[in-house]
Amino acid sequence: MTEYPEDFRCGYIAVVGRPNVGKSTLINTIIGEKVSITSKKPQTTRNRVLGVVTNDKAQFIFVDTPGFQTKYGNALIRGMNRSVRSTLGETDAVVLVIESSGWKSADEKVLELISPQAKNVILAINKVDLMKDRDALLPLMAQSMAKFPFAAIVPVCAEKGKQVSDLMAEIEKLLPENPPFFDPDIYTDKSPRFLAAEIIREKAFRLLGDELPYGIAVTIDKWSEDDKRAEIIATLIVEREAHKGIVIGAQGEKLREISRLARADIGEMLGKNVYLEVWVRVRKGWNDDARALKTLGYE
Numbered sequence: 200m201t202e203y204p205e206d207f208r209c210g211y212i213a214v215v216g217r218p219n220v221g222k223s224t225l226i227n228t229i230i231g232e233k234v235s236i237t238s239k240k241p242q243t244t245r246n247r248v249l250g251v252v253t254n255d256k257a258q259f260i261f262v263d264t265p266g267f268q269t270k271y272g273n274a275l276i277r278g279m280n281r282s283v284r285s286t287l288g289e290t291d292a293v294v295l296v297i298e299s300s301g302w303k304s305a306d307e308k309v310l311e312l313i314s315p316q317a318k319n320v321i322l323a324i325n326k327v328d329l330m331k332d333r334d335a336l337l338p339l340m341a342q343s344m345a346k347f348p349f350a351a352i353v354p355v356c357a358e359k360g361k362q363v364s365d366l367m368a369e370i371e372k373l374l375p376e377n378p379p380f381f382d383p384d385i386y387t388d389k390s391p392r393f394l395a396a397e398i399i400r401e402k403a404f405r406l407l408g409d410e411l412p413y414g415i416a417v418t419i420d421k422w423s424e425d426d427k428r429a430e431i432i433a434t435l436i437v438e439r440e441a442h443k444g445i446v447i448g449a450q451g452e453k454l455r456e457i458s459r460l461a462r463a464d465i466g467e468m469l470g471k472n473v474y475l476e477v478w479v480r481v482r483k484g485w486n487d488d489a490r491a492l493k494t495l496g497y498e
């Protein structure tokens with residue numbers, strides 16, 4: 200990987216909003232078709248990486264928040280909304296999208312899913328091209344600010360990509376200082392291997408995020424599959440000896456849980472049974488070592 204500056208930022212971003220406000224359009228405009236990852240049943244996996252954008256100063260990792268549903272009020276959906284709430288709690292920035300025509304009750308419901316204390320929520324007012332009266336924008340922004348202490352409010356036109364760079368600049372401010380978690384050369388790869396590595400990394404991050412401040416890398420060391428079954432051996436690579444114990448957990452409990460969750464998601468993605476073995480290895484300073492990053496390739 201190319202050099203990155205000391206104050207490089209990297210973090211996770213969720214784009215949320217009621218149906219039809221233009222979330223997919225916005226995400227596609229930002230990340231481009233080439234990196235959007237699709238899976239057979241996306242709604243069953245939380246926090247899947249949709250795409251990664253890297254510039255000179257930051258890496259933006261957009262994650263999915265499936266189950267962000269306000270249409271139906273049944274118990275299942277309520278349960279999913281709870282999980283969405285925890286997903287949002289784990290992201291560094293949340294972009295709430297509404298339409299320029301103003302707040303609807305469904306938008307309010309989405310806002311209710313966000314913690315009122317959150318300081319990392321940006322409001323994107325989309326479809327400004329449809330506004331007949333641009334002067335209505337200021338009152339709408341003031342009204343929005345009265346509803347929630349948004350970190351920023353950015354009017355955009357997702358379809359034409361207008362002011363999307365302003366939105367990115369606001370998101371960037373919310374991302375923590377981190378080295379890039381993804382090699383920009385690798386994330387465009389949509390191979391099952393890459394996705395499997397990402398699933399494992401995501402599970403580790405989910406279970407250990409608070410304890411491990413820096414990224415964890417994953418290598419796929421063995422991959423063999425036939426029609427019915429895949430056999431995968433993977434390694435979680437941590438930076439310090441002390442981190443190894445954290446990842447493994449008491450009696451191996453954390454690592455087992457990471458493997459169990461990852462195996463289920465990989466199985467679902469591939470549509471076959473998966474045998475998954477996950478090992479942990481210490482690789483000092485892997486974040487700084489260009490050569491190491493190359494061999495962490497997911498090809």
Ligand SMILES: Nc1nc2c(ncn2[C@@H]2O[C@H](COP(=O)(O)OP(=O)(O)OP(=O)(O)O)[C@@H](O)[C@H]2O)c(=O)[nH]1
Pocket residue numbers: 216217218219220221222223224225325326327328329355356357358359
């Ligand atoms: N005029 C205009 N239309 C837009 C803009 N952005 C999105 N749209 C349109 O709005 C509609 C909904 O866009 P989507 O991106 O599918 O919305 P979504 O929020 O992902 O919808 P769900 O998948 O149902 O949650 C589509 O017809 C888009 O073409 C915009 O900036 N201006």
